[in-house]
Amino acid sequence: MLEWYTMYMPISGVDIFWPGLVLIGFSVGCIGGFFGMGGAWMVTPGLNILGFPMAFAIGTDIAHIAGKSMISTFRHSKFGNVDYKLGCIMIIGTVIGIEIGAQVVMWLERLGTIGPVVRWVYVGLLALICIMVFYDYYKANKKKKAGDVGEHGAEGITWYKTLHRIKIPPMVHFKTAGFTCSAWLPIMVSFLTGILAGFLGIGGGLIRMPALVYLIGCPTHIAVGTDLFEVMISGLYGTFTYGAKGRIEIYAVFVMLMGAAIGAQIGTVATKYAKGYGIRIAFGLAVLACMVSIILKQYGFNTSATVLILGAVGSICVYICWIMFSGAAKELREKKAASH
Amino acid sequence: MRKRLHTLLTLGATVFTVFLPELVRAAGPAAEMLIVVADSRRVSAGWGRYFVDSYNTNPLWFGLEVTIITALMGVTLGLITDQIMKRIGIDLTSRKIVEH
Structure with missing residues (x-):
């Protein structure tokens, strides 16, 4: 007998909690709303644990990432956090880069050394970040x-200042981001991060976010x-292509989006109350957890890797909720005091 | 000048369309060929049955449906949760950028 807490997924034919x-x-x-990434590295193992076959996961x-990114993007946009011009320019470099990265993977596959190379490059890259x-x-x-x-507080690494000195035309002004640079800089950076993303088989948010900041x-x-x-x-296109290949469980997307809609709002609004370095440090910790979990998987500790990922996700989530609720409470208190 | 812009835009759109699938494919390991048929015996009527039939008969249409529904859900849920957030009474239109 089906309990109230299980739901039948008509496409994949499994009962899910x-x-x-x-x-x-x-x-x-x-x-995702707080760090600006899709977070596939967190969701796929979670769905697999709940009982989804990997292909559907x-x-x-x-x-689900496409839907929740829409919610977060719209909210960030209202805060003035989205530079659409920069985003559109970067898509060109990302797409071409990912294609080249995927070709490198195929070349390595022919050599038969793909598995360990990809994993250790991934670990090395995460360690570097x-x-x-x-x-x-x-x-x-x-x-x-x-x-x-400086204007926005103290800054540590400022490699971008050196890169902004490159004056190869066309020079583009990014109004929202507040700087002018050669269009080739975002194209080349997105191209390189795209190569890495394609090579590692990930969406790329994990690499692109720090690249946007530091480079x-x-x-x-x-x-x-x-x-x-x-x-x-990329998520919307992915939805279409995976849907056409019959790999999407539509009911699960609905249910996940219910939770994601609230989470995305909390994560996005939390950025209003967080300092840039608060976001960067929490991001660094998430990357660290991801790196350690890959090392654990490499040595066969699959359960420990999953526990670590889910533990890190839970802890970071609590931290983000705390930032959002304490920040909102403070703002409301200040508003109340000002009106009296 | 206009002709050149048209050529550039067409070229850009072509490159974008050709290479975008790779961007998406890279989000996960390449899936092996798999033919899955949804079991329609457990869903007799309603939306569930509709999606199962659509999945079994026309995968391309199913892909399109899922994309449109996901986008619509994203927008709808975004608007609903937006209204809920507004009711809290906080300012949702501006923020200060402080790095440290």
């Missing part, structure tokens, strides 16, 4: 103590919003 789907949707909505994941994020924080802290504070020079909040815009476009 639906509150689990709502919870996954909520968590990833929260984290990937497609369903992409459809972690080191960069934490070193940046350390440097910014040092500058703050020394009184070296292109976007303020953290705008990097988050602009990255989500890219995730939304």
Whole structure:
């Protein structure tokens, strides 16, 4: 007999614990809206644990990511966090880069060395992102103590300042992001991050977000919003192509989006109350958890890897909710005090 | 000038259409050929039956349906949750950018 907490999925033919789907949707909505990424690396293992066959887990994941990225992008857009011009320019580089990355994978497949190479490059890249994020924080802290504070506060790594000196035409002004640079800079950066994403078989938000901050020079909040815009476009196309291949469980997408809609609003509004470095550090911790889980998987500790991922997702989610609710409460208190 | 712009736009659109599937495919491991038929015996009527029939008979149409419904759900749920957030009473149109 079916209990109230299970739901029959007509396409994949499995009974699923639906509150689990709502919870996954909520968590990833929260984290995606806050960090500006799709979060496929969190959702796919979660869906698989709930009982979805892997083929359906990937497609369903992409459809859900498309829906929740729309919600987050619209909300970020109202905050002025999306630079559409930058997003559109970057899509060109990303698409071509991913194609080249995928070709490299096929070449390595022919050589028969694909598995370990991809995994260790992934681990190396995540380690690099972690080191960069934490070193940046350390440097910014040092500058703050020394009184070296700019327009938006102290900044650690400023590689983008050097890259902005490249004046190859056409020069483009990105009004929302607030800088002018050669159009080739975002194209080349998105091209390189695209190659890596294609090579590693991931959506790319995990690499693109720090690249937008450190190499292109976007303020953290705008990097988050602009990255989500890219995730939304690729996610919608992904929904169509995976749907046509029969890999999407449409009911699961509905249920997950219910949770994701609330999570995406909380995650996005939380960025209003978080400082750029708060977002960067939490992002660094998420990347660290992802890296350790891959190492664990590499050595056969699959359960530990899953526990680590879900534990990290849960903790970061609680942290984001805390930022949002405490920030909103403070704002309301201040409004009330001002009106009296 | 206009002709050149047209050529560039056409070229851009072609590159975009040709390469975009790779962007999506890279989101997960390449799936092996798999023919799945949804079991229509457990869903007798309603939307469930409609989606199962659509899935079994016309995959392309099913893909299109899922995309449109996902986008519509995203917009609808976004608007509903937006209204809920507005009722809290916080300012949802501006924010300060402070890095540190």
